[in-house]
Amino acid sequence: MEQSERGLEILKELNETVVPEGMLAVWFLGQNSVLLKGDGNKIVCIDPYLDPAPYRVFAPPFQAELLTNIDYVCISHDHSDHLDPYAVEAIAKVNNQTKFIAPAYCNDQLQECGVSPENIVKADTNLEWCTTDVKIKAIPAAHEEFEYSPEDGHRFVGYILDWNGVKVYHAGDTVIFPKLVETLRKEAIDLALLPINGRDFFRNEREIVGNMDVREAAELAVAAGVDTMIPLHYDMFAGNSEKPGRIIDYFYENYPMQKCHVCARFERFIYVSREALKGK
Known part of the structure; x- marks a missing residue:
């Protein structure tokens, strides 16, 4: 595979x-994959x-x-469009300092991809923060249902x-469950990256x-109370897709003051927080 012209621009x-204080750069790579950059030139990749x-x-x-400068890779779960063995192996090979944050269910697969055990950080939903230089915490998700064990967690x-x-907030793959709204409201989320592809009987029949x-x-x-929402997980597989314009229509018809941004393919989006420009 050769990188595209836009791919070279992204790199x-x-x-x-x-990225100034109060802002964050987001690159949308398709499906649930995003790159985030904040202060200190640190870069986080989620579900590459x-x-x-x-x-x-x-x-x-x-x-x-070519992703040689990733500080953290966050994996939401072990499905191959989220824990992509090709991407994990390549990133781990070119930078032995990259930390991989993932549920314990992913440990064996990460190590099979060449990630050193000392570079694996458990996505423990009981911890306040999994990492502290870039503050990252894991919260439960229900990929239609919760799966939990006392040994491995969620x-x-x-x-x-x-x-x-x-x-x-990057939701990974999830449906809405009772505590999710309360958790996000307490966190005062500025930018929410949410899947929109839905579910139905016939897709379930195809597993x-x-x-x-x-x-x-x-x-x-x-x-x-999210400030801005970006839809994800709608564009990669023909049999499991959605038209992102529908969420724009829904907001326009029902909540015209709610901010939503649909990223163009491989777009760099700069989020500017409500506090960023105060007193400037």
């Missing part, structure tokens, strides 16, 4: 983008899916081994980052586990 942007598989709707923007997680004066749908994601953003 250049990752190195050159300077860069395998050039033939069943993708579109090719990844670059080869995973199989599915989302992540909250408190970084550079911005609170970000495709689902997520919240467009209406649920929109209502979650509003109920939780």
Whole structure:
């Protein structure tokens, strides 16, 4: 696989983008994959899916081994479009300092991909923070249902980052459950990255586990008091997709003051918090 022209631009942007306090840079790579950059030139990659598989709707923007400057990789669960063995192996190979935060269910697979045990951080939902230089915490997710064991904890997680004066929630794969709204409201989330592809009987029959749908994601953003919402998980597989314009229509018709941004493919989006420009 060769990197695209836009892929080369992304790699250049990752190195050159300077992110002031109260802001965060987000690159959307498709499906649930995002790159985040804040202060200290640190970069976090969540659910990198860069395998050039033939069943993708579109090719990844670059080869995973070109991501040489990733500080943290956050994995929400062990499905291959979230824990992509190709991407994990490549990132681990080119930077032996990268830390991989993931549920304990992922440990064996991460090590099979060449991640050293000392570079694996358990996504323990009982901890206040899994890491502290970039403050990252794991919270439970219900990929239609919870899966939990006393030994390994939750199989599915989302992540909250408190970084550079911005609170970000990346949901991973999840439906809405009773405590989620309360948790997000207490966290005062600025930017929520939410799946919108939904679920139904026929996809379940094909063993495709689902997520919240467009209406649920929109209502979650509003109920939780999220400042800005970005939809994810709608564009990669023909049989498990959604049209992101539907969430724009839903907000326009029901909550016209709610901010939502649909990222263009491989776009760099700069989030500016409500506090960033005060007193400037």
